[in-house]
Amino acid sequence: MDHAQQPSIPIIREQREDILMITLNRPRVLNALTVEMFSLLKEAVAYAAAEESVRLVVLRGAGGNFCSGADLSVLGMLKEPDQADEALTIINDLLLQLHRMPKPVIAVVEGAAVGAGLNLALHADFVLASKEAVLQEPFVQIGLTTDFGGTYLLPRLVGMAQAKKLALLGEKISGSEAEAIGLIYKAVEAAALPQELDRLLAALRRMPGQAWAVTKQGLQVCLEGDLEKALAWEKEQQPKLITHPEFQEVIRQRLKKG
Numbered sequence: 001m002d003h004a005q006q007p008s009i010p011i012i013r014e015q016r017e018d019i020l021m022i023t024l025n026r027p028r029v030l031n032a033l034t035v036e037m038f039s040l041l042k043e044a045v046a047y048a049a050a051e052e053s054v055r056l057v058v059l060r061g062a063g064g065n066f067c068s069g070a071d072l073s074v075l076g077m078l079k080e081p082d083q084a085d086e087a088l089t090i091i092n093d094l095l096l097q098l099h100r101m102p103k104p105v106i107a108v109v110e111g112a113a114v115g116a117g118l119n120l121a122l123h124a125d126f127v128l129a130s131k132e133a134v135l136q137e138p139f140v141q142i143g144l145t146t147d148f149g150g151t152y153l154l155p156r157l158v159g160m161a162q163a164k165k166l167a168l169l170g171e172k173i174s175g176s177e178a179e180a181i182g183l184i185y186k187a188v189e190a191a192a193l194p195q196e197l198d199r200l201l202a203a204l205r206r207m208p209g210q211a212w213a214v215t216k217q218g219l220q221v222c223l224e225g226d227l228e229k230a231l232a233w234e235k236e237q238q239p240k241l242i243t244h245p246e247f248q249e250v251i252r253q254r255l256k257k258g
Contacts, residue, residue, distance in 0.1 A: 011040035018055040019201065020048045027063025030112050032071040035087050042094040049101055055209065056201055059124055060108040067117025095149050098123045102213035104204045108197060109133045110190060119148035126200060127184035129175035130193055141170040158182050208246035
């Protein structure tokens with residue numbers, strides 16, 4: 001997929017009708033993330049959540065790669081306690097905002113999605129990758145621990161055995177392998193990515209937004225609790241949705257057709 005590049009802008013934010021396109025734009029270093037980029041991403045995600053005209057969010061990388069992880073400048077900052085606290089606060093705020101985003105987020109992964117870059121993508125609701133993409137959690141190989149929420153996400157997405165394979169061995173896997181183990185939504189041929197993205201956007205656009213947001217929240221909340229908690233949550237939310245105008249309109253249209 002060819003993305004218009006503006007080299008001086010590390011995060012490009014472009015709204016196309018009801019879709020907000022967020023592009024990581026440091027292609028010469030495979031879109032390695034800086035603290036400035038964390039702040040800009042946080043602003044973009046906050047805008048998407050609050051802006052009524054935005055219904056869908058697409059996160060992608062420029063230059064044929066998604067993201068190679070954190071820039072060396074970030075690792076340098078983490079050596080200093082004050083700088084580390086400031087940087088990690090921005091990062092954590094960004095990830096929580098993205099994780100809790102009430103609108104659909106699609107990450108489109110081409111080329112490399114490594115370390116923090118991979119885990120950033122995994123916070124999206126749907127990761128659409130090329131079959132040839134290279135995904136990796138290399139942290140332990142360089143003496144670090146999985147971060148960017150990877151310790152939370154990996155066992156929940158693929159189970160503990162596969163999470164240990166990814167995080168404790170740091171092996172590279174392809175987009176096809178990532179789909180096979182349930183790490184991502186789908187892998188397709190690189191040439192088919194634009195069409196598959198359009199298909200997914202069209203499917204999501206047809207969904208009632210309020211019900212979609214509540215259901216996503218329910219999946220996240222109920223994953224942390226037991227069945228009793230899940231049933232209590234459903235009991236609280238379903239009556240609200242039944243009286244919501246979106247549901248009433250769906251019923252009206254179906255009765256009209258029938």
